[in-house]
Structures are given as C-alpha cells and as structure tokens.
Amino acid sequence: MLKGKVAVVTGSTSGIGLGIARALASAGADILLNGFGPREQIDALCGDLVKEGVRAVYNPADMSRADDIEAMIAFATRELGRVDIVVNNAGIQHTAPVEEFPVDRWDAIIAINLSAAFHVIRAALPQMKARGWGRIINISSVHGLVASSNKAAYVAAKHGLIGLTKVVALETATSGVTCNAICPGWVLTPLVQKQIDDMAARDKLTAEQARARLLGEKQPSQAFATPEQLGQMAVFLCSDAASQIRGAALPMDGAWLAQ
Ligand code: NAD
Numbered sequence: 001m002l003k004g005k006v007a008v009v010t011g012s013t014s015g016i017g018l019g020i021a022r023a024l025a026s027a028g029a030d031i032l033l034n035g036f037g038p039r040e041q042i043d044a045l046c047g048d049l050v051k052e053g054v055r056a057v058y059n060p061a062d063m064s065r066a067d068d069i070e071a072m073i074a075f076a077t078r079e080l081g082r083v084d085i086v087v088n089n090a091g092i093q094h095t096a097p098v099e100e101f102p103v104d105r106w107d108a109i110i111a112i113n114l115s116a117a118f119h120v121i122r123a124a125l126p127q128m129k130a131r132g133w134g135r136i137i138n139i140s141s142v143h144g145l146v147a148s149s150n151k152a153a154y155v156a157a158k159h160g161l162i163g164l165t166k167v168v169a170l171e172t173a174t175s176g177v178t179c180n181a182i183c184p185g186w187v188l189t190p191l192v193q194k195q196i197d198d199m200a201a202r203d204k205l206t207a208e209q210a211r212a213r214l215l216g217e218k219q220p221s222q223a224f225a226t227p228e229q230l231g232q233m234a235v236f237l238c239s240d241a242a243s244q245i246r247g248a249a250l251p252m253d254g255a256w257l258a259q
Contacts, residue, residue, distance in 0.1 A: 002238055003028035006080040008073065008124070010063055010116065011090025013037040013045065015189030016139060019227020020087050020234045021049065027235045029085060030055040032076040034063075055080060063090040063116035064108060073123035082131070083124045085238055088117035088161070089139040093191055095150040095198075106153045113157035114164070121168055125177065134177035135238045138165050139230075142185050142256045144249060148218070162249045169247030178246050180237055185253030186215060188224040221254030 002024060012021040013035030021031050031049050033042065033056060042058050049056035057079045061072035076083050091113045094105040117138050128134025143151060144158035161181060168179040186192060192214075200210035215222050233252060236242055251257050 001027050001235070002085075005029045005084040005238070006032070006076060006082050007085035007087065008032040008076050008083055008120070009034065009087040009089060010061075010120065011035045012087075013042055015191060016184065016187055016227045016230050017087070017089040018045065019229075019231040020089060020137075020139075021045075021231075022052075023228065023231025023235050024085065024087075024238070025049045025052040025054045025056065027238070028052075028054060029238075030080050031057075032072070032080065032083075033058045034061055034072060035090060036060075064111040066115075066119045069116060069119040070123050073120065077127065083127060084131070084133060085135040085137070086120050086124050087137045087139065087234060088120055090116060091139065091191070093151070093154055093195070095154075095195070097150055098152045101152050109153035110157050110160075113154065114160045117161055117164060121164075121179075125168075125172075128177045129172070129175055132176040134172075134175075136165075136168060136172075136177065136179040137234050137237055138162075138179070138181040140165070140181040140183050140249060142183050142218075142251060142253045144181060144183050145251070145257060165249065166247045173246060176243070178237070178243060180242075180245055180247065181249045182230060182233055182237075183249050183251040183253065183257075184225055184230060185219045185251070185256040186224050187227060187230065189227065192224075215254075219254040219256050220259065223254055225252045225254065 007024045007029040009021045011017040046056040059072045061068035141158045144162040165181040
C-alpha cells in the first residue's frame, strides 16, 4: 500500500516509534529512523527493515534542536528522494510537582514533545503540498486530553500537540495532506518501564505489583496497548480510507478516557 512512499519517524530506535517504523516498512514505505542508542543496535534495526524490501536510513538529529531537524528532513529528501509521511513520536517524561519541576526538564519536554513536531512539519509540509499527498501523524497521549498529577510539562506539551494538529489539519483541509494525533494510554516501553521501576522502588513493590497498580489506576482494560497495535493505527491513517480523518485525536487507551 505504501510502496514508493518515504516515512520519517522521530524517536524510532525504541518503543512506539520503532513499532510504527516496522509497520510502515511492512506496508512498503522507505524509512528514516531517528533517535538515540548504540550505533550497532541501530544498524541492526535498519538491517531488519531492509529485509522487508524497503530502503532504511538513520539520522541522529536531536529533536530539541531546530537546525538538526531541518537537516534531518533535508537528509531524508536527499537520500530517499522525498518525504511523504512524518510521524512525530520522539518524547521524554519527567514527573515532579509543579512548584518543584526542574526548569531544564520543562524546557526539554516542551522542546522534544511539542516544538520538534512544529519544526518537522514546517520543514516537510511544502513538498507534501506540492505533490498533493501527505500524512502527518503526531503521537500525543491520553495526556493530550486529560491530566495527571506531577506531569505539568508532559501534559502541557501533549495538549499543545493536539492544538498544533488541529491547526495543521485546517490549513491542509482542502489538500491531500492529512494531520492527526494518536493518543495512547499505557504502552509498555522503556519510557513507562522507568515509571514502573520508580514506583516499585518508592513503594517497595515487586515489578509485577507496580505494573498492576499502574494499569489499575488509569486503564480499565488492565492491559497495555502495544507498539505493534499503534503501528497498525499509523498504517491505517496512511490509507485512502483515512483520507477524511483530519484534525482528530484518536485514543488507543483501554478505556482510560471513557471514565
Ligand atoms: P521510548 O523511551 O521507548 O522511546 C522514545 C524514543 O525517542 C527513543 O527512540 C529515543 O531515543 C527518542 N528520543 C528521546 N529524546 C530524543 C531527542 N532529543 N531527539 C531524538 N530522539 C529522541 O518511549 P515511548 O514510550 O515509545 O514513547 C514514544 C512516544 O509515545 C512519546 O512521545 C511518548 O510521550 C508517547 N506516549 C507513550 C506512551 C506509553 O505508555 N509508552 C503513552 C502515550 C504516549
């Protein structure tokens, strides 16, 4: 379905981004991987994608830097010929009460979880508009629609990302470019494993008990969504069937938001 299309997935060396990169590659898209990690591991991930019969390149752009992001989109265009799909996925977390929230963590979360998407979109949109087709997928969160304590920067950034999604959807509404947000609940990735480990250490729980408590507090299904399921959602948003889904914030949250 996506043969001949090129997808840039930020933060795709791990977790949800990697799941989305793999699903887009399975659907035929060439992939630019981005994110941190040991070079041998990243080369192996690119090698796995190439086995799907697509091209895969890596760019180490730091999503907190606008110049890196512009260079990444230029690199993808040069190496793979075009950029048709962008998935703004890179994200970090930090938890603390608002009055104790470290200023540098606030700045980093706003930069990586929100401003990076703006920089990716402004760099990639002109060529999508020129060709009359594009897909912009922003990985927000249930925390783009509701809040939790101790996540001031993350909740502010994820709400902001949904606002940005709506504006871009309006500005592209009569074109073949769509822009949507996906709002996952809990997905068991390194980002969430750290929160489980912190809870286990703080409250003297086993990892299993901490995992059950985390899900029990918020996610009625008591089950994690998976990077593979999110990958399939991204593939669907790239399909013709999804061409009139515009400016939406689509949850995959085990009924978190139904409460
Ligand atoms: P993760 O920690 O497994 O992966 C994050 C990725 O982002 C990694 O590839 C990392 O190298 C990359 N990254 C971090 N900082 C970067 C930077 N400055 N520049 C470039 N890349 C950077 O996390 P995840 O759980 O897969 O999260 C992915 C996205 O999904 C995030 O935006 C997160 O907020 C969102 N999300 C996650 C969950 C969840 O439960 N895991 C729920 C809702 C939303």
